[in-house]
Amino acid sequence: MGRCSRCGSYAINHHLHGRNGSRRDLCDVCYWRDIAETFADDRIELLQQLAMAEDAANKGDKARKVAQSLVDEVTDLRAELALSKET
Numbered sequence: 001m002g003r004c005s006r007c008g009s010y011a012i013n014h015h016l017h018g019r020n021g022s023r024r025d026l027c028d029v030c031y032w033r034d035i036a037e038t039f040a041d042d043r044i045e046l047l048q049q050l051a052m053a054e055d056a057a058n059k060g061d062k063a064r065k066v067a068q069s070l071v072d073e074v075t076d077l078r079a080e081l082a083l084s085k086e087t
């Protein structure tokens with residue numbers, strides 16, 4: 001029986017502790033640690049993508065507000081011009 005490639009332990013029982021037979025180079029503890037870390041990495045990546053998407057959405061929102069205020073300003077100017085022509 002081999003040793004764990006990560007910690008050197010001999011506690012490698014592929015048929016025990018809910019192992020599915022993969023990662024045969026890891027002991028029982030490192031097997032589950034590896035799964036937990038992979039899961040955590042995936043979640044961190046997802047959270048980063050979500051944060052980036054939110055950031056982009058906020059920027060889009062800001063740009064939309066600026067554009068809207070410009071449109072409002074032009075509309076006001078036009079109304080003022082129309083008024084000054086009338087009088």
Ligand SMILES: [Zn+2]
Pocket residue numbers: 004005006007008009026027028029030031
């Ligand atoms: Zn190990």
